[in-house]
Amino acid sequence: MLFNSIYQYSWNSISLLVSRTLNSSVTAIEVAFTLYAILSSFSQIGGGYIIDTIGPRLVGVISAIFFSLGFLIPVIFPNIILFYISWSLGSIAEGILYGIAVNVALKWYENKRGFATGIVSLGFGIGGAIFNPFISIYRYYYDPFIIIGILSLFCLLLISFNVTYPPRDKLKGNSPKKIIRGKDWWLIYFSYSFAIIPLLSFSSSLSFLGSELPRWLLLLSITIFPVTSGLGRPLFGMLSDKMNRFHSVIILNSLTLLASLLSLLSLPLSAILVGLFGGSTLTLYLSLLGDIYGNKFSGTNTGILYTGKAFAGTLGSILLGYFITISKSIALLFIIVSPLISIILLLAASKVLSY
Structure with a gap:
């Protein structure tokens, strides 16, 4: 999860280096983040099916190799098109590795899945x-990409060779074919998609939204943002284990809404709080899925949910980037409205399920 985090939470730092190295525009660079959001999301469906069926080891090893190539290929071929291709390969691998990691928590720790998922995803923050x-500290991406690429290859291969899941016949749950037929599933799916937009928006565009801030304050915000995102996950996961899960998700989304509103007054403080609350969003939604639909097919089910990140990533990068070019106020309004829509959808889902 520590390495997976780079593709999302280091993007604010990486995008500046890529822009300088390849002499590309903000819009062109943000295409790469959109590709990441889409491919890392949809790769979890196929990856989830494989890990549910044969386990995580083989696909984990293959993904570790492609993850590292996402950093190493651009060093050899510094071209924007090849950067898109290599970043896409790495993003697919990142999504599969993410699914492998969170399902360690979902499949092994059924009674404390909120806290367990939070601890695992803490690394992502x-x-x-x-x-x-x-x-x-670098002006161009060559040196950091080489170091990250080689280090991630060694560490991820070592981990992938040693990860296991419980025997499949000891797990219970509803299949993906069954759950996607229900109205409740799609309400939860789109609720998650809108809930994650503030987090993805700050992940992809904080450096541009905060372009008028003093450099030290912007760098501090970019650094603290993923820290708060990580720290909130085990905390809110643990609290959700002790509460009604639906209620805990609604409370969390409401806090994200308030944090987003704060952007109108203080962008750095808003980003830190969106990290704290928004970073825990997936932790609670994954735990909610486990409660409702079980863990036998959790790899595939969580993979399908995670595709909502592709929808949110498109809105939170390309569309947000377009709004930024028009007016930062419009861009911030877009961020603020998203968690409100999420809350409405989740309340509708709770009525369908009588939760």
Whole structure:
């Protein structure tokens, strides 16, 4: 998860280096983040089916190799088109590795899945805080990409060779074919999609939204943002284990809404709080799926849910980038409205399920 974090939470730092190295525009660079959001999301469906069927080891090893190539290929071929291709390959691998990791928590720790999922995904939050200062000391991406590519290859291969899941015949749950026929599933799906937009928006565009801030304050915000995102996950996961899961998700989305509203007054503080609350969004939604639909097919089911990130990533990068070019106020309004829509959809889902 620490390495997975780089593709999302280090993007604010990486995008600046890519722009300088390849002499590309903001819009062109944001296409790469959109590709990441789409491919890392949809790759979890196929990856989830494989890990549900044969386990995580083989697909984990293959994904570790392609993950590293996402950083190493652009060093050899510094071209925007080849950067899109290599970043896409790495994004597919990142999505599969993410699914493998969270399903360790969902499949092994049924009674405390909120806290367990939060602990696992903690790495996805704080990884950016570890790598962002390192990446930011460079003007071009060559050296950091070489170091990250080689280091991730060694570490991820070592982990992938040793990860396991419980025997499949001891797990219970509803199949993807069954759950996608229900209205409740799609309400939860789109609720998640809108809930994650503030987090993805700050992940992809904080450096542009905060372009008028003093450089030290912007760098501090970019560094703290993934830290708060990581720290909130086990905390809110643990609280959700003790509460009604639906209620805990609604409370979390309401806090994300308030944090987004704060952007009108203080962008750095808003980003930090969106990280804290928004970073826990997936943790609680994955746990909610486990509660409702079981863990036998959790790899595939969570993979399908995760595709909502593709929808949110498109809105939170390309569309947001377009709004930024028109007016930052319009861009911030777009961020604010998204969690409100999410809350409405989740309330509708709770009525369908009588939760």
